Amino acid sequence: MKRGFSGPKRGENPGEEADLMDQIAGNIGLLIDYPLVNFKILIDGVMIGALFALAAYGLALVWGVMNVKNLAQGDFVIGGGYVSWWLVKNVGLHPLLGVPAAFVVMALLGGALHGTPIHNWARSQTKAMIWVSSITAVVFVIATYMGEQAGSIAGYAGLILTILLIINGGIYNLVISRVIERDLFTSLLATFGLAIMGAQIMNLLFGSDTQSLDLGYDTLYFADGLIDVPIAKLIGVVMAAALATAVILFMKRSRMGQAIRATAQDARAARVLGIDTEKVYAFTFSLNAAICGAAGAIIVMVWVIQPFYGITYSVRAFVIVTAAGLGNLPGVIAAGLGIGAAEQYGSHIFGIGYQQAIAVMLLLAVLIYRLMQQKRNRQVLQ
Amino acid sequence: MSIIDVSNVSKSYGGVKANSDVSITVEKGGITGLIGPNGSGKTTLFNSIVGYHPIDSGSIKYEGQEISHMQVPEIARLGLLRTFQQTRIYGAMDCVENMLISLPHRKMSLWDTLRSNTAEDRERAGHLLEFVGLYEKRHLRSGSLSFGQQKLLEFAMALMNEPTVLLLDEPTAGINPTLINGLIDRLKRANSEFGITLFIIEHNMRVIMNMADTIYCLAHGELLASGSSDDVQNDQRVIDAYLGAH
Amino acid sequence: MSINKTGLYVAILAFTVAAPFVFPNYGVQLGTLWLMIIVAMTWDMTGGQMGYNSLGNIFFYGTGMYVAAVIAIGLVYDVGEYTGAAGGGRYEFTDAQYFTGFILGTLGAGVFCAITAFIIGYVTFGLRGPYFAIGTLGVAIAAGELVSNWDWVGGGQGITLPVYPGNLDEGKVFIYFAFAITGVLLFIFLNWLYKTRFGAAINAIRDDEEKAEAMGIHTMRYKLVTWAMSAFFVGIVGGISAFQLISFEPLESAYQTINLGIFMVVCVLLGGKGTLWGPIIGAIMFQVFKEVTWNYFLGWQWVALGALIVVTVVYFQDGLMGWLRVTKPEWFGLTIDEKGNEQSQKAASSGEAAQ
Numbered sequence: 001m002k003r004g005f006s007g008p009k010r011g012e013n014p015g016e017e018a019d020l021m022d023q024i025a026g027n028i029g030l031l032i033d034y035p036l037v038n039f040k041i042l043i044d045g046v047m048i049g050a051l052f053a054l055a056a057y058g059l060a061l062v063w064g065v066m067n068v069k070n071l072a073q074g075d076f077v078i079g080g081g082y083v084s085w086w087l088v089k090n091v092g093l094h095p096l097l098g099v100p101a102a103f104v105v106m107a108l109l110g111g112a113l114h115g116t117p118i119h120n121w122a123r124s125q126t127k128a129m130i131w132v133s134s135i136t137a138v139v140f141v142i143a144t145y146m147g148e149q150a151g152s153i154a155g156y157a158g159l160i161l162t163i164l165l166i167i168n169g170g171i172y173n174l175v176i177s178r179v180i181e182r183d184l185f186t187s188l189l190a191t192f193g194l195a196i197m198g199a200q201i202m203n204l205l206f207g208s209d210t211q212s213l214d215l216g217y218d219t220l221y222f223a224d225g226l227i228d229v230p231i232a233k234l235i236g237v238v239m240a241a242a243l244a245t246a247v248i249l250f251m252k253r254s255r256m257g258q259a260i261r262a263t264a265q266d267a268r269a270a271r272v273l274g275i276d277t278e279k280v281y282a283f284t285f286s287l288n289a290a291i292c293g294a295a296g297a298i299i300v301m302v303w304v305i306q307p308f309y310g311i312t313y314s315v316r317a318f319v320i321v322t323a324a325g326l327g328n329l330p331g332v333i334a335a336g337l338g339i340g341a342a343e344q345y346g347s348h349i350f351g352i353g354y355q356q357a358i359a360v361m362l363l364l365a366v367l368i369y370r371l372m373q374q375k376r377n378r379q380v381l382q
Numbered sequence: 383m384s385i386i387d388v389s390n391v392s393k394s395y396g397g398v399k400a401n402s403d404v405s406i407t408v409e410k411g412g413i414t415g416l417i418g419p420n421g422s423g424k425t426t427l428f429n430s431i432v433g434y435h436p437i438d439s440g441s442i443k444y445e446g447q448e449i450s451h452m453q454v455p456e457i458a459r460l461g462l463l464r465t466f467q468q469t470r471i472y473g474a475m476d477c478v479e480n481m482l483i484s485l486p487h488r489k490m491s492l493w494d495t496l497r498s499n500t501a502e503d504r505e506r507a508g509h510l511l512e513f514v515g516l517y518e519k520r521h522l523r524s525g526s527l528s529f530g531q532q533k534l535l536e537f538a539m540a541l542m543n544e545p546t547v548l549l550l551d552e553p554t555a556g557i558n559p560t561l562i563n564g565l566i567d568r569l570k571r572a573n574s575e576f577g578i579t580l581f582i583i584e585h586n587m588r589v590i591m592n593m594a595d596t597i598y599c600l601a602h603g604e605l606l607a608s609g610s611s612d613d614v615q616n617d618q619r620v621i622d623a624y625l626g627a628h
Numbered sequence: 629m630s631i632n633k634t635g636l637y638v639a640i641l642a643f644t645v646a647a648p649f650v651f652p653n654y655g656v657q658l659g660t661l662w663l664m665i666i667v668a669m670t671w672d673m674t675g676g677q678m679g680y681n682s683l684g685n686i687f688f689y690g691t692g693m694y695v696a697a698v699i700a701i702g703l704v705y706d707v708g709e710y711t712g713a714a715g716g717g718r719y720e721f722t723d724a725q726y727f728t729g730f731i732l733g734t735l736g737a738g739v740f741c742a743i744t745a746f747i748i749g750y751v752t753f754g755l756r757g758p759y760f761a762i763g764t765l766g767v768a769i770a771a772g773e774l775v776s777n778w779d780w781v782g783g784g785q786g787i788t789l790p791v792y793p794g795n796l797d798e799g800k801v802f803i804y805f806a807f808a809i810t811g812v813l814l815f816i817f818l819n820w821l822y823k824t825r826f827g828a829a830i831n832a833i834r835d836d837e838e839k840a841e842a843m844g845i846h847t848m849r850y851k852l853v854t855w856a857m858s859a860f861f862v863g864i865v866g867g868i869s870a871f872q873l874i875s876f877e878p879l880e881s882a883y884q885t886i887n888l889g890i891f892m893v894v895c896v897l898l899g900g901k902g903t904l905w906g907p908i909i910g911a912i913m914f915q916v917f918k919e920v921t922w923n924y925f926l927g928w929q930w931v932a933l934g935a936l937i938v939v940t941v942v943y944f945q946d947g948l949m950g951w952l953r954v955t956k957p958e959w960f961g962l963t964i965d966e967k968g969n970e971q972s973q974k975a976a977s978s979g980e981a982a983q
Contacts, residue, residue: 189894192886322759466839475831482825483828499828
């Protein structure tokens with residue numbers, strides 16, 4: 001399987017390894033000599049961090065409410081990106097409208113229809129559904145084999161499969177709902193299987209090239225061109241902030257939000273009090289998928305997506321949630337922004353090849369810190 | 383001679399004072415009881431001793447050694463063993479396996495553990511199972527035993543572990559009343575025959591009055607009374623606490 | 629041991645020895661099958677027998693590869709110069725140098741990994757449940773990323789080892805037997821280990837660690853030793869794999885977190901965790917599935933594999949052995965006191981009421 005991120009290829013001029021320390025020192029010196037560079041790095045970090053924070057918030061939600069540790073988080077992000085990209089390229093949708101479109105499509109894939117009449121009808125037609133989906137899947141596989149001219153057939157077959165998946169209650173019904181009350185490792189591995197499948201299906205559908213959408217907006221320059229801020233990125237950050245605010249308000253104000261918070265605290269008590277926890281779980285998961293999808297649609301406008309980039313977002317989401325803890329929304333946002341900035345600084349100082357390593361090392365550092373904290377309380381981290 | 387010294391221990395959860403300024407001593411070789419109404423802080427004190435949570439102030443000494451900052455496994459390896467209010471046994475193993483797993487690992491080097499269990503170990507396991515009356519059920523999966531039998535098994539496992547001090551958290555709770563007398567008898571024999579110091583939390587006054595040399599009574603997190611069973615039994619404050627007068 | 633069982637072992641051993649000669653075209657696949665069996669068995673030592681689900685055991689595989697390579701090369705040449713030349717210079721290895729490098733390299737890899745397991749385990753075993761899985765996964769990912777930035781061992785381009793000094797087929801048989809011998813030794817070792825007090829102690833940690841702690845079992849010590857033993861064998865097969873692949877790079881062949889790192893878990897789950905034979909059977913099932921999909925579903929193999937993982941984990945987590953244990957408990961010598969069970973439920977509910 002291809003790795004989404006690439007380390008730097010080995011040095012063109014051999015024997016450069018001894019210069020690594022010099023290089024680091026030089027990079028730090030640059031930061032001190034030109035304080036404005038710090039500012040630029042911070043802005044970049046905050047922009048990336050805002051999107052990490054969205055994926056992380058979704059993860060904190062499903063982790064806290066359903067005790068599902070979703071390793072497919074990043075693939076939902078990339079999936080949302082491809083939804084927007086496909087609609088813009090094939091239907092001619094405006095890229096900015098791709099964000100709500102990805103939100104809706106990913107919500108449906110995440111199981112938003114669970115419990116609605118159409119899903120109940122699908123349940124009663126299980127046998128027919130299995131037949132239709134197997135035939136469609138076979139058509140899909142054969143069509144992909146036959147090459148370019150069969151591409152459209154494969155596309156339609158894929159569309160039918162997706163619709164079938166959606167009215168069956170989405171990924172939620174087939175996999176997630178069955179791991180909620182199971183042990184902790186189960187959800188981790190099951191969603192990992194989903195992540196592998198998702199990445200590969202996207203690879204087969206859209207190819208392994210990186211894709212992006214160009215909004216065609218200008219770039220703003222500050223401080224004699226030392227700091228450049230593309231307007232597209234600004235819009236992306238504003239949209240991310242708006243989405244986060246909307247979700248916060250929803251969780252605070254709406255009845256469903258209250259039901260979700262109640263279920264997170266004590267699912268049994270919530271059930272006793274008449275909350276349909278099944279519905280809450282399905283809703284929470286589809287909300288998570290929707291948030292990720294919207295984040296992906298923003299990412300495709302400001303950076304690039306690729307089928308195998310998912311894991312990088314999953315790793316970040318886990319780092320952030322582990323650092324901030326569950327049910328701590330301001331913490332998640334702060335940690336997201338912080339990690340975005342730390343990564344930008346790290347890759348500036350050590351080189352871009354260390355970016356992934358820095359994120360993972362941060363995760364380990366956070367785990368060790370929390371471990372020591374727990375040890376003082378004579379407890380273990382579990 | 384005292385073996386556990388709890389002095390001036392305080393512990394609060396948020397604003398609730400679960401223990402405040404509690405001091406007790408457990409005499410070596412004796413049976414010490416801890417009683418008190420629900421919510422009086424008995425289990426909190428117990429958990430502080432065995433290392434489940436930190437204490438706010440005070441000191442807990444075991445054989446003169448400060449243990450209030452140690453972790454659960456370290457304390458257990460000193461020979462201070464506890465049983466749980468809700469029994470904890472290895473439900474998937476049979477009774478003999480449960481007994482063999484309880485061999486005193488703290489006395490073994492890594493090399494000793496890389497051996498199979500000896501015939502003597504099995505014999506001792508069988509003997510102790512007989513002591514608690516579970517010999518006939520020794521090859522049954524322990525999860526399939528009744529709750530009372532599981533408690534007896536946990537007790538046998540504790541004896542197998544050759545502890546110096548055994549801390550029992552409500553040993554008679556949930557046990558069929560007809561079996562309680564047998565259990566009291568076995569606890570007393572464990573104390574006299576195996577020389578194990580017992581420290582018992584108990585709700586049932588009749589049980590504890592029958593056994594303990596010294597009894598401490600907690601109420602609202604504070605030490606209310608202490609002394610021999612007669613003293614405590616006749617203490618008006620204890621009676622009030624149990625009857626709910628404040 | 630019954631005659632029946634002895635017969636079974638002799639038959640399996642005979643097949644193991646004969647396999648590369650009977651199926652000469654499948655030498656590599658048979659070696660890989662042994663590799664899968666070994667990593668599955670070692671994963672089960674912590675995951676199945678001790679209840680610590682590591683996602684980072686691949687760390688020892690990758691580290692084993694690099695340690696073996698560095699030892700084999702370092703015995704003869706300067707490693708930095710060797711990797712710096714990246715095929716540019718002429719570096720010859722004599723037969724004796726190859727085999728010394730092979731033996732010292734694989735064993736050294738095992739020992740090095742065992743020591744590393746002690747050090748890393750000291751931190752990670754403070755973590756429980758999902759944090760342990762995430763923490764170990766983090767270690768493996770971080771190691772891969774750091775090694776790919778470390779030019780002394782070849783950086784992202786990887787490293788190239790000497791080629792087997794005989795003909796190609798002979799080399800395949802040599803590697804096959806290196807894997808097979810390690811596998812057989814591991815099986816004998818585990819067959820013994822699980823019957824000792826140590827085996828019982830790690831099962832106790834799996835079933836109820838808090839109780840095990842309260843009983844004074846040296847939980848940390850046993851966890852570290854188990855992981856170190858497991859790491860020792862993974863390090864060795866990592867070293868053998870390095871000599872099999874000859875040329876390898878860090879992210880996709882050494883620290884392949886999302887390939888072999890997860891496959892070993894799936895193998896164990898397929899066969900049934902916490903059993904001696906489960907990982908072996910699971911590894912065979914998995915390897916057959918993988919070869920079939922790789923040959924006949926090109927392009928779809930990863931989808932099929934993801935589906936296999938999801939289905940195994942969600943619907944069939946107890947694996948083949950777990951399924952047999954439920955349907956044929958008498959095969960495992962289990963007896964259940966049916967009458968006592970009813971009583972216990974009643975007593976437990978009344979006990980709860982009394983609390």
